[in-house]
Amino acid sequence: MRNDSVRPDPVLDSRKSTRRQLKRQHQKARQKRHLPIVADLAAATATVTPSPTPTATISMPAVITPAVPIIRSTVLAADGTPAGPVTGGTRVTVTGTDLEGVTSASFGDKPAQVVSATADTVTLQTPATTDPGAVQVSLFAGTGDPVQVAGGTGVSGDGAASSGAATAALTQAIEPAAGGAVAAVAPATAEPTPPVLTFTYVPDPKITAQIDYVLAHWQDYNTEVFGSIAGNDCVNFTSQSLITRGWTMDAEWSFSTGQYSPAWASSTAFAAYLTAHPERATALTNDQRAEVTVGAHEQHRLQVRRRIASAGRWQRGL
Numbered sequence: 001m002r003n004d005s006v007r008p009d010p011v012l013d014s015r016k017s018t019r020r021q022l023k024r025q026h027q028k029a030r031q032k033r034h035l036p037i038v039a040d041l042a043a044a045t046a047t048v049t050p051s052p053t054p055t056a057t058i059s060m061p062a063v064i065t066p067a068v069p070i071i072r073s074t075v076l077a078a079d080g081t082p083a084g085p086v087t088g089g090t091r092v093t094v095t096g097t098d099l100e101g102v103t104s105a106s107f108g109d110k111p112a113q114v115v116s117a118t119a120d121t122v123t124l125q126t127p128a129t130t131d132p133g134a135v136q137v138s139l140f141a142g143t144g145d146p147v148q149v150a151g152g153t154g155v156s157g158d159g160a161a162s163s164g165a166a167t168a169a170l171t172q173a174i175e176p177a178a179g180g181a182v183a184a185v186a187p188a189t190a191e192p193t194p195p196v197l198t199f200t201y202v203p204d205p206k207i208t209a210q211i212d213y214v215l216a217h218w219q220d221y222n223t224e225v226f227g228s229i230a231g232n233d234c235v236n237f238t239s240q241s242l243i244t245r246g247w248t249m250d251a252e253w254s255f256s257t258g259q260y261s262p263a264w265a266s267s268t269a270f271a272a273y274l275t276a277h278p279e280r281a282t283a284l285t286n287d288q289r290a291e292v293t294v295g296a297h298e299q300h301r302l303q304v305r306r307r308i309a310s311a312g313r314w315q316r317g318l
Helices: 010-045 159-174 205-217 234-245 267-276 286-291 298-310
Strands: 083-085 091-097 102-107 110-117 121-125 133-141 197-202
Touching: 083 205, 102 121, 205 234, 234 267
Parallel strands: 083 197
Antiparallel strands: 091 121, 102 110, 102 133, 110 121, 133 197
């Protein structure tokens, strides 16, 4: 029997197999070629986060403007007046703002002691002077600059003078001399003068009382009260004047109904008494007499009398 079945062609099958292999290889090759392209595209489309840029903040220190001290009151003593005795030692105060930096002061041309200085108050002690009357008071900060005076009740200035000058000029403008032509005259404008502090020195009432007593009794002895020591009354008279000045008696220095303690009537005993009590007097030599002035400390003037009495040269007529 004839077999009509067709047998496969080995050559043809080999070609088909080879073609399939080549196709698979070609596909693999194409995949390999696409891999780096896809990788490159992924790299190109990836989100790149930049590294933070370092920054620095520089803070400048704040500029602090120092406070400017300003005086806003007058100079006031304890009795409420801007005055005190020429002997000095009067405590006075001024008030204002930012005054804690005040370190020195002057009354006229004489330096004054700054007792204390706070933000709103400065306490001063007045120096002695030889001349009664008003003087300018100046305060100074630690830098040496004068403290500004802003004015206040009783602070002197020339506001009234400026106003008076302007009024006079205006009056002259509207009331010309008889027969003269009327002319327009602008009122004079005076430059304002900065206010200043002042303090008035007055005679010390204690010294005034002592001097008045001496002048009244250097010849007209006050025998009714203190008696008199014939030929040797100089220290008795000195003691009388000190009582008038305000001194008080004690067990060593006293007088009572004609009885004198040694220190009251004897120059030697009185000198010894003052040496034992330096709180009452300061010793001066005769060579220092010319240095004692009206404005000097009261103890100094006392010592002049002490030395004169000790030397036996005190006379009521001197």
